[in-house]
Every structure is written in structure tokens, then in C-alpha cells.
Amino acid sequence: MEIEVVEGDITAQDLDAVVNAANRAMRGGGGVDGAIHAAGGPAVLADCLRRFPDGLATGDAGWTTAGLMPARWVIHVVGPNRKAGETDRSLLTSCYRRALAVADELGARSVAFPLVSAGVYGWPKDDAVDAALETLRGTPTDVELARMVAFGRSAYDLIAGRL
Numbered sequence: 827m828e829i830e831v832v833e834g835d836i837t838a839q840d841l842d843a844v845v846n847a848a849n850r851a852m853r854g855g856g857g858v859d860g861a862i863h864a865a866g867g868p869a870v871l872a873d874c875l876r877r878f879p880d881g882l883a884t885g886d887a888g889w890t891t892a893g894l895m896p897a898r899w900v901i902h903v904v905g906p907n908r909k910a911g912e913t914d915r916s917l918l919t920s921c922y923r924r925a926l927a928v929a930d931e932l933g934a935r936s937v938a939f940p941l942v943s944a945g946v947y948g949w950p951k952d953d954a955v956d957a958a959l960e961t962l963r964g965t966p967t968d969v970e971l972a973r974m975v976a977f978g979r980s981a982y983d984l985i986a987g988r989l
């Protein structure tokens with residue numbers, strides 16, 4: 827699998843699937859989650875309600891339509907909320923492993939990822955990058971392209987420096 831980094835907005839990525847940094851309720855939120863629901867339109871929330879009546883556990887992943895976005899699917903993952911005491915790093919690496927497993931179920935060959943947990947959830951950005959890259963590299967998958975989408979120049983430089 828090829829791993830690349832671009833600077834940009836996850837919602838604009840024209841790949842098979844984009845990953846959402848969601849929360850356990852799966853009913854929308856801020857950051858990446860807010861941007862994805864805004865860009866995808868109401869079909870994303872409608873699919874969340876239908877497919878995830880009880881939300882999703884921390885570390886897990888599940889898919890919905892991408893609605894109006896160029897991607898075909900959203901793969902929602904729930905990263906650990908470090909600010910709320912979820913400090914177990916395996917919950918973060920699980921998000922990337924589970925996202926690739928869901929991509930394989932869907933037959934998605936190209937997937938865009940944000941830096942899960944590195945925003946409101948407070949995971950240190952350098953370790954969030956390391957967790958993402960080591961898990962993407964170490965997980966067997968049929969996905970051919972994993973694109974890390976850096977939100978801003980400093981995130982781009984951080985990811986590019988570790989790639």
C-alpha cells in the first residue's frame with residue numbers, strides 16, 4: 827500500500843472513502859466530524875441513525891454513505907478522547923486497523939485519513955502521526971492508497987517529516 831500526505835480538507839478528497847474522526851454517539855460534532863456532515867449533507871446523519879442506533883465504541887469503525895461529497899463512503903472511527911482520560915494508545919491504532927478492515931469489506935481501494943484524536947480529543951500530534959503511520963504500514967489490506975490529509979502547513983510538515 828502506498829502512503830502519501832496532502833495538505834487540505836478531508837471532505838474534498840476524491841477517493842473511494844474518507845475517514846471521519848467521529849465520537850461514540852455518531853450524531854455529528856465539531857472538527858472533521860462537523861465538516862463531513864456539512865459537506866455530505868443530511869444523508870450522512872440519516873445513515874448514521876439507521877446503521878448505528880447505539881453509536882459506536884471507542885476504537886471501532888463503521889461506514890455510511892458520503893452523501894454529496896466526492897468520495898463514495900465515509901468510514902467513521904471513534905478515536906480515544908485523551909482529554910476525558912482515554913489514554914490507551916491501542917484504542918488509537920485500532921481506529922486505523924478497523925478503518926482498513928471496513929475499507930476491505932466495502933472494496934474501497936483508496937482511503938483518505940485525518941489525524942484521528944489529534945484535535946479536540948487532545949492526543950499529542952507527533953504521536954498521533956506515528957500511531958497512524960505505523961498502523962497503516964503494519965496492517966495487511968487490499969487498500970492500495972492511504973492518503974493522510976493534513977489540515978494546515980504545520981500538520982503537513984509533521985506528517986511529511988515522518989513518512
Ligand code: ADP
Pocket residue numbers: 834835836837847848856857858859861905940941942943944945946947948949975976977981
Ligand atoms: P478528534 O475529536 O478525534 O480530536 P478533530 O476533528 O477535533 O478530531 O481533529 C482531528 C484532526 O483533524 C486535527 O488535527 C484537526 O486539525 C484536523 N482537521 C479538522 N478539520 C479538518 C478537515 N476539514 N479536514 C482534515 N483535517 C481536519
